[in-house]
Amino acid sequence: MTETGASSHPVAGTDKDVLVKVENLQKYFPVQTTSLFRRNHDQVHAVDGVTLEVRRGETLGLVGETGCGKSTLARCIARLCDVSAGRVIFDGRDITGLTPRQMRPLRREMQIIFQDPYGSLNPRRRVGSIIGDPFALHGIADGAERKRKVQEVMELVGLKPEHFNRFPAEFSGGQRQRIGVARALALRPKLIICDEPVSALDVSIQAQIINLLVDLQREFNLTYLFIAHDLSVVRHVSDRVAVMYLGKVAELAPAEDLYQVPRHPYSNALLSAVPVPDPKKSSDRHQIILIGDVPSPIDPPAGCRFHPRCPKAQERCATEEPALASVLGDSAEHVTACHFPVEKGDDLSNTARVSVPPNGSQAT
Amino acid sequence: MALLEVSDLHVSFPTPDGVVRAVRGLSFAVETGKTLGIVGESGSGKSVATQTIMGLTRGARVSGQALFEGIDLLAMSPKELRSVRGAQVGMIFQDPLSSLHPYYRVGWQIIEMIRNNHHEISKAKARERAVELLRLVGIPQPDRRVDDFPHQFSGGMRQRAMIAMAMSLNPKLLIADEPTTALDVTVQAQVLQVMRRLQEEFGTAIILITHDLGVVAEVADDVVVMYAGSTMEKADRYETFGAPHHPYTEGLLQSLPAYGGERERLRPIPGQPPSLINLPGGCPFHPRCPYVMDRCRAEMPPLFEVGGNPAHTSACWLSRDQVERAALRTKVVGQPLAAPAVP
Ligand SMILES: Nc1ncnc2c1ncn2[C@@H]1O[C@H](COP(=O)(O)OP(=O)(O)OP(=O)(O)O)[C@@H](O)[C@H]1O
Ligand SMILES: Nc1ncnc2c1ncn2[C@@H]1O[C@H](COP(=O)(O)OP(=O)(O)OP(=O)(O)O)[C@@H](O)[C@H]1O
Ligand code: SF4
Ligand code: SF4
Ligand SMILES: [Mg+2]
Ligand SMILES: [Mg+2]
DSSP, X not given: OOXXXXXXXXXXXXXXXXXXXXXXXXXXXXXXXXXXXXXXXXXXXXXXXXXXXXXXXXXXXXXXXXXXXXXXXXXXXXXXXXXXXXXXXXXXXXXXXXXXXXXXXXHTTEXXXXXXXXXXXXXTSOHHHHHHHHHHXXXXXXHXXXXXXXXXHHHHTTOOGGGGGOOGGGSOHHHHHHHHHHHHHTTOOSEEEEESSSTTSOHHHHHHHHHHHHHHHHXXXXXEEEEOSOHHHXXXXXXXXXXXXXXXXXXXXXXXXXXXSOOSHHHHHHHHTOOOSOHHHHTTOOOOOOXXXXXXXXXXXXXXXXXXXXXXXXXXXXXXXXXXXXXXXXXXXXXXXXXXXXXXXXXXXXXXXXXXXXXXXXXX | OOSEEEEEEEEEEEETTEEEEEEEEEEEEEOTTOEEEEEEOTTSSHHHHHHHHTTOOOSOEEEEEEEETTEEGGGSOXXXXXXXXXXXXXXXXXXXXXXXXXXXXXHHHHHHHHXXXXXXXXXHHHHHHHHXXXXXXXXXXXXXXXXXXXXXXXHHHHHHHHHHHHHTTOOSEEXXXXXXXXXXXXXXXXXXXXXXXXXXHHOOEEEEEOSOHHHHHHHOSEEEEEETTEEEEEEEHHHHHHSOOSHHHHHHHHHSOOOBSBOOOOOOOSSOOXXXXXXXXXXXXXXXXXXXXXXXXXXOOOOEEETTEEEEEEOOSSOOOHHHHHHHHHHXXXXXXXXXXXX
16 A cells, blocks of 8 residues: 555554454534524434444445444445544554545545435436546546546446447446446455445346446455345345444344344344245244334433333343343354343244334334 | 226337337236235336326326226326325325425425315314324324424434325325335335235225335235336236246346355346337347247237236236246246245
8 A cells, every 4th residue: 555644554453354444433413403492512423333344355234224324334434524433444544534635545445336326427427437537536547548447447347338428327227336336446446335236226137236246356355345225135245244223233243143143132123024025925924023213313322222122121221231242152253232132032023012003103 | 997097008208319118008907905016127117107197207208098096197187187196196206305395394294285185174183183194104202293304304204204194185096116215124114014004994005116026025916017118027926926927027036135055146137128219129028038039029929818817917928828837947047936035
């Protein structure tokens, strides 16, 4: 790596196999309130003390409830926004306090693929110049050479190089998502953050894009942080998966472990809610339906944040926050933040707490 | 008689590059109290078709019929259609923010919706009804949250508020276009349950458009599979997932991740969707179909009855005998249809 600014320095003792390390990361957003009397300091605790690492060459899946802070965490890692507290270490360097200018040389090493293949591409610009952006931004390659490089990337992601001069509107949703992939890949970054990269596409195009991402990862030893709501897609692509709830990591484990022996009650609820594409099976599935909404991230519950909705909650949960640790003899790789982790045979669906009240209103 | 019966719907958009033929001869019917799932390729005309029925497409050439309780919606004046929308047919759009106005309180928007259609209802009564609806869709403390602005709701809550609004006039039909795509699976399950409950209570018919085959398998009674603006296959959900006839339906199901321990490659349908300006002749799926025959390139197949079941139709020239069809699948695709994965 080259010069990354004076304030970043190698961090002693960082594992060589770790590309991204996030330590006790917090990101708060100020809340605007209209009330006259509450000249307050209310803040949205979007990410509230996350510690995790993304290892070189792996895919770390990130799942969790709508609004739990996944995209915000990703934006903090890519330093697309400031961090409120904690540290982000990228490739052995602390990048937490870098200014946008100091971040610039690092930008090419981390890229984001966004969810919306329609909204994220400027309709008035030709595809070739959109994919060429990263080259232009970093002053790499000019004129004919840039065009050659762009066409190379286009070919790599399965776009026809002769479509260089076309506009985004002339491409299908799947092809547009390929344009996003091409742009992210142009400068051979080390890390690609995929934020819901396929959820707007039909399943066949989803499969094409996922195969493409997997192939590219093998070829260029890419590291992915993969955010998605579709748990079967996450299972397919991820080596490890982190489950977030209300700004915190609830459970983190190798993908197979998480899907086979989910320990956190929230992970269990999440997995039980996955709809099965087989009508014969879906009727006899034991679904744990959570009642109530995600509590407000402005004023998160004390103790375990999941306790107001947790089928296993006990008194201790309301006061004492559980730490991430390996539980019930799980490997050190499988950590769960819960005082009463789920064991095989626990029946979460039988609890009064999780049955949906007739009028659906009584969130506890 | 079906509640809504769409027949031979065509929608095309003249553009500088040529005419985009977004919907080509679409027919389907929805019965009271039933859910019709519409799945299919991105850009196959699912949104355009349903929006056209409700008079919400601009600058399009439209032909065909959409009989709602026997009256053709496509022949109605904009004013007549407005009275159908909301009162008779509720719509949930994919992006809940675009349909909730950011400047007005959620409850106020529901109250207005009710009072615009029922002038005799007092403000207080309408408000009561709004609170009741928010409670019905599972918003906690609805009597307080009714005064919130949309941005004070989480994504899942906004989506449910949209459903409350769409249901506020007890519509006979609810059109839900990707209602849960932006939601995590637990919130999705809540939203689907709310829709089901409303259906049971009011006998509402639902058209559910989604890419999530799991959701369709779970809630749709019947399924329409679309490709390039036309219906490829129509059947009940058991047939659609258990014994699909059309090669496109089969391709979709095979694209889903399946688990055998090892991470195997996914099996997407090869090739790219066709341009709607220059559609291939004959069967629109023929350039990507593993079963393609000469006839497919020349002639567009009509919807045929499959396996002697009048409720199962497929627009494909392959044998309509399910045993022969299955044998052919083993021969051409090389394997029986994989059982879908349970994550
Ligand atoms: N710029 C912002 N200002 C204020 N609050 C914000 C901002 N960005 C995000 N938030 C809030 O932070 C929380 C986390 O949002 P984020 O977008 O990270 O969630 P997410 O997990 O990506 O959700 P989804 O699955 O719906 O995409 C939410 O409560 C959101 O409302
Ligand atoms: N106003 C318009 N002018 C020209 N073409 C249009 C217009 N509106 C839609 N189209 C085209 O019509 C086709 C059908 O679009 P539609 O939005 O119905 O697809 P869809 O099946 O809903 O796809 P998705 O699953 O991605 O939502 C697309 O190719 C789209 O680009
Ligand atoms: S700590 Fe208690 S409330 Fe939290 S998840 Fe575990 S059992 Fe539930
Ligand atoms: S009609 Fe021919 S090309 Fe079309 S789906 Fe059937 S076999 Fe394939
Ligand atoms: Mg997000
Ligand atoms: Mg659509």
